[in-house]
Every structure is written in C-alpha cells, then in structure tokens.
Amino acid sequence: MEDYMKVxxxxxxxxxxxxxxxxxxxxxxxxGVERVSSEKLAARMRLNASQxxxxxxxxxxxxxxxxxYNVTSLLSEVRRILALNREYKLVxxxxxxxxxxxxxxxxxxxxxxxxxxxxxxxEALIGKEINGKPVLSVxxxxxxxxxxxxxxxxxxxxxxxxxxxxxxMIEAGIKGIWNFAPIDIEGEVAxxxxxxxxxxxxxxxxxxxxxxxxx
Amino acid sequence: MEDYMKVxxxxxxxxxxxxxxxxxxxxxxxxGVERVSSEKLAARMRLNASQxxxxxxxxxxxxxxxxxYNVTSLLSEVRRILALNREYKLVxxxxxxxxxxxxxxxxxxxxxxxxxxxxxxxEALIGKEINGKPVLSVxxxxxxxxxxxxxxxxxxxxxxxxxxxxxxMIEAGIKGIWNFAPIDIEGEVAxxxxxxxxxxxxxxxxxxxxxxxxx
DNA sequence: TAGATTGTTAATCGATTAACAATC
DNA sequence: TAGATTGTTAATCGATTAACAATC
Numbered sequence: 001m002e003d004y005m006k007v008x009x010x011x012x013x014x015x016x017x018x019x020x021x022x023x024x025x026x027x028x029x030x031x032g033v034e035r036v037s038s039e040k041l042a043a044r045m046r047l048n049a050s051q052x053x054x055x056x057x058x059x060x061x062x063x064x065x066x067x068x069y070n071v072t073s074l075l076s077e078v079r080r081i082l083a084l085n086r087e088y089k090l091v092x093x094x095x096x097x098x099x100x101x102x103x104x105x106x107x108x109x110x111x112x113x114x115x116x117x118x119x120x121x122x123e124a125l126i127g128k129e130i131n132g133k134p135v136l137s138v139x140x141x142x143x144x145x146x147x148x149x150x151x152x153x154x155x156x157x158x159x160x161x162x163x164x165x166x167x168x169m170i171e172a173g174i175k176g177i178w179n180f181a182p183i184d185i186e187g188e189v190a191x192x193x194x195x196x197x198x199x200x201x202x203x204x205x206x207x208x209x210x211x212x213x214x215x
Numbered sequence: 216m217e218d219y220m221k222v223x224x225x226x227x228x229x230x231x232x233x234x235x236x237x238x239x240x241x242x243x244x245x246x247g248v249e250r251v252s253s254e255k256l257a258a259r260m261r262l263n264a265s266q267x268x269x270x271x272x273x274x275x276x277x278x279x280x281x282x283x284y285n286v287t288s289l290l291s292e293v294r295r296i297l298a299l300n301r302e303y304k305l306v307x308x309x310x311x312x313x314x315x316x317x318x319x320x321x322x323x324x325x326x327x328x329x330x331x332x333x334x335x336x337x338e339a340l341i342g343k344e345i346n347g348k349p350v351l352s353v354x355x356x357x358x359x360x361x362x363x364x365x366x367x368x369x370x371x372x373x374x375x376x377x378x379x380x381x382x383x384m385i386e387a388g389i390k391g392i393w394n395f396a397p398i399d400i401e402g403e404v405a406x407x408x409x410x411x412x413x414x415x416x417x418x419x420x421x422x423x424x425x426x427x428x429x430x
Numbered sequence: 431t432a433g434a435t436t437g438t439t440a441a442t443c444g445a446t447t448a449a450c451a452a453t454c
Numbered sequence: 455t456a457g458a459t460t461g462t463t464a465a466t467c468g469a470t471t472a473a474c475a476a477t478c
Contacts, residue, residue, distance in 0.1 A: 018416065066454040066460075182322065207404075
C-alpha cells in the first residue's frame with residue numbers, strides 16, 4: 001500500500017467537508033490564486049482555521065510552514081482523496097422526471113462521471129433516448145452492469161422498488177449506490193441516500209423556529 | 216407564546232433527524248401500529264433509544280411511562296414541530312431539467328407544498344406551462360412573490376445568478392430558500408443549500424476508502 | 431401490584447477550537 | 455534572521471450513550 005493511502009478512520013463530518021474544500025479550491029484556482037493559508041480558506045468557508053488544518057492532516061501534511069497551501073497541489077490531493085482522479089460509469093434506474101434531470105446534470109460533466117444508460121419498466125420509454133443515452137428494460141439491469149463494468153447506480157425509482165433494485169445491482173457487482181427514493185437503502189457497498197423531502201422539512205422547521213442554527 | 220412553542224436551542228443534528236422520525240412514523244401509521252417504544256423506534260432507524268427520547272424531549276414529553284409513544288399523536292407533534300401543519304406556496308426559479316423535475320416532485324404532494332409558478336429568462340420557455348404551472352419571466356419574480364405571498368423559493372438556476380436571485384426573493388419577502396445551484400447562498404432567511412455534486416463526491420470517497428463509516 | 435418504559439441526570443465519547451513549538 | 459503559518463498536542467465544547475428514579 002502506498003504511503004499516501006495510510007489514512008485512519010476519518011469521521012463523517014470530515015468526509016462531508018472534503019467536497020466543499022474541493023469546490024472552494026476550484027474557485028480559488030479559477031481566480032488564479034496560487035497559495036492560501038488555512039486562515040483564509042477557513043474564512044471563505046466560514047470554518048475555523050484549526051479545523052481546516054486538522055481536516056487535511058487526516059490525510060497528510062499538504063502545507064508548508066510560513067507559506068500555507070499551494071492551491072493547485074492541494075486541489076490535486078483533494079481530488080485524489082475523493083477518488084475523482086478516475087472515470088466512473090453510471091446507470092440511472094428510473095427514467096422519470098428526476099432520472100431525466102440527473103441524466104442532464106452538469107455536475108457530472110467535469111468530474112469523470114459518465115451516464116451510460118437509463119433503465120425503466122415503462123414500455124413506452126424503453127428504446128427511447130434521453131440526452132443521447134438509451135433507456136433499457138429493468139429486466140436487463142444486472143446483465144448490463146456485469147457486461148459493462150458499471151460503477152455507480154442511481155436510483156430514482158419509487159420507494160417500493162428501491163431496495164430490490166439496489167440488491168440486484170449489488171449482486172451484479174456495482175460499487176456505489178446513489179439513492180433518491182424516500183427510503184434508506186441498505187447494502188454492503190457505498191451508499192448515499194438523499195431525501196429531498198427531509199431537506200425541505202428541515203427548511204420549514206427553520207422558517208418556523210428561526211434561523212440561528214443555520215447549517 | 217403557547218407553552219408548546221418553548222423550545223431551547225435545538226442542535227442541527229436533532230433537526231436533521233426530525234424528518235426521519237416523521238417518515239418512520241408515517242410508515243408505522245400505514246402499518247396500523249398504534250404505539251411504539253423509543254427502543255423499537257430506535258432499532259428501526261438504527262439509532263440509540265436514549266437518543267430518541269432526548270430528541271423528542273427537546274420539544275416536550277410526548278411519551279408515557281410503561282407505554283411508550285402513541286404513533287398517531289407523536290406523528291402529529293412532529294408534524295407541528297416541523298411546521299408541516301400549514302400550506303406553503305413555492306416558486307421554482309430556473310425551468311431547466313432540475314426545475315422541471317422538482318415541479319413534478321411527488322414529495323410535495325402530501326405535505327401542503329404547492330408550486331405556484333416557475334421562472335426563467337429563456338424566452339422560449341416563458342409563457343409555457345410545466346405540470347400545469349406557468350413559466351414566467353424572471354423580471355417579474357419579485358412582484359409575483361409580493362403579490363401572491365409566496366413562502367419558499369427554489370433555485371435551480373446557474374451558479375452565477377443564484378445569489379442575486381436569492382437577494383431579490385428575500386427583498387420581496389420570501390421566507391425560505393431551497394438552493395440547488397452549486398454555491399452556498401447566504402441571507403437572513405432560512406436557507407437550505409443542496410449540493411448534489413458534493414454527495415456524489417462523498418460516495419466516491421466511500422467507494423475508494425471502504426464503507427465502515429457509512430452515514 | 432409488577433412490569434415496562436419514560437424523562438432526565440450523569441458519564442462518555444468524539445469533534446471542534448485553542449495554543450504553541452517546529453520550521454519554512 | 456524575523457515573520458508567517460503549519461502540524462500537532464491539549465483544552466473545550468457539544469452530542470451521544472448509559473443509568474436510574476419516576477410513574478404509568
């Protein structure tokens with residue numbers, strides 16, 4: 001194992017901040033900023049400078065005393081830590097409105113995420129194309145994943161199908177699942193459950209109870 | 216102020232769990248379950264029973280010793296706490312794929328969220344309808360919010376417009392903002408920033424580094 | 431009453447923040 | 455060298471978990 005792979009158990013809070021660092025560093029690079037101190041980066045992100053240094057030091061010493069962090073090299077370290085320095089094949093299961101939106105998601109463009117196909121059980125959709133990607137029958141999902149080495153499965157199907165779709169994809173060797181159905185998918189791969197309704201409810205809570213604790 | 220309104224400062228972690236309780240209680244009610252103990256509820260949600268009791272006791276004593284919690288009445292308490300016992304008017308700013316998907320979002324159906332209009336600056340879209348809702352010019356956004364008492368603004372516009380759209384909506388008296396643009400919107404109202412790319416990056420992190428710390 | 435389970439206080443654990451020696 | 459800023463240890467803060475008296 002390479003030296004830079006030796007990371008201890010990293011807390012969920014740190015993992016959630018990594019993509020934010022990545023995003024902020026992209027902005028800094030776009031602005032042509034060459035170096036940044038933990039203090040400046042923290043101020044931009046409304047974090048604490050100690051926290052920024054602690055976070056990066058979970059993975060290695062990327063800074064230099066008296067100088068700070070080189071934006072370009074820190075960016076490339078964070079990319080590597082997030083495993084964004086490779087390509088991913090995605091399938092979207094459920095070709096409804098949400099599946100449609102994700103098939104056109106610009107956020108995929110930059111970071112090597114390639115939607116290779118959508119799946120649905122609606123005969124009217126099967127055989128069509130969405131954003132140039134074929135819509136296939138859910139019956140062929142497992143075989144397609146195996147045959148094409150698909151990495152990530154995105155679930156936008158209804159709640160009642162979500163877990164069995166996940167099981168089928170895991171069985172077929174998928175590495176990660178990004179679930180938008182309103183149920184907590186479980187399984188022995190990396191899973192991110194996104195509950196849009198939950199976020200909306202948190203919003204109404206804050207609208208009602210005041211906004212001090214915002215994010 | 217009513218007695219039940221007296222809540223101290225509630226941590227973000229608790230607020231994030233409230234919608235999950237709500238969702239789980241809806242399932243229990245659907246299954247016809249009449250009462251539930253903190254232990255059973257915790258087991259279903261993979262939480263700790265103490266935590267469940269602590270969480271509810273931020274807002275009041277909803278249980279009964281030796282009995283547990285009545286599902287129906289707890290559900291109605293959580294609904295009230297989340298401020299879901301009223302109706303909300305929403306506008307969606309940005310009638311692209313994501314705006315389109317949200318205009319059709321089923322999660323809105325149950326909980327009194329009503330999308331009343333979409334806004335875009337694309338002349339080709341203005342005047343059209345999406346899911347029966349008019350697409351209007353962004354130039355009329357502020358006036359529309361004022362005239363119709365819109366509660367929540369959903370931003371699915373591009374990054375470069377997002378903050379100024381938020382500012383305009385806040386100026387017009389909006390109460391909450393649900394932002395999907397890849398930037399952290401700031402303002403003196405309740406705001407939820409959803410960064411789908413960030414979640415996807417957290418997924419690839421876990422795919423690469425193993426899944427022990429999953430959610 | 432006896433059993434169950436809450437509400438609540440205390441203990442533990444982990445994450446954030448502060449401090450500072452190391453060093454560029 | 456002097457100044458700046460890291461990496462890292464220690465202190466603090468807050469959230470989670472355990473324990474148990476109260477009570478239905």
